[in-house]
Amino acid sequence: MAELRGAEIEIIERRINPDDRSGFLVPNAVRINGTEVAIPDGARIKVHEITDEDCVTVTLTVFASSVTIRPETTP
Numbered sequence: 767m768a769e770l771r772g773a774e775i776e777i778i779e780r781r782i783n784p785d786d787r788s789g790f791l792v793p794n795a796v797r798i799n800g801t802e803v804a805i806p807d808g809a810r811i812k813v814h815e816i817t818d819e820d821c822v823t824v825t826l827t828v829f830a831s832s833v834t835i836r837p838e839t840t841p
Contacts, residue, residue, distance in 0.1 A: 773799055774800065775798060805826065805827065805829070810825075810827070811825075
């Protein structure tokens, strides 16, 4: 079995003017493992407290094109 690892989460703000560095970062795009995923308008993205003792955890809501819930037998 392959070793499990965390997902690569990119929280991005696409700006009309890339030179505009003023104000707050307002994310409007999310990529998981390099693939952009749809997020609902108004959805909250929460990056939990980051410490030197724990893994970074992120809570976000995404639209799913399909969801599969099933058992799986491992060799």
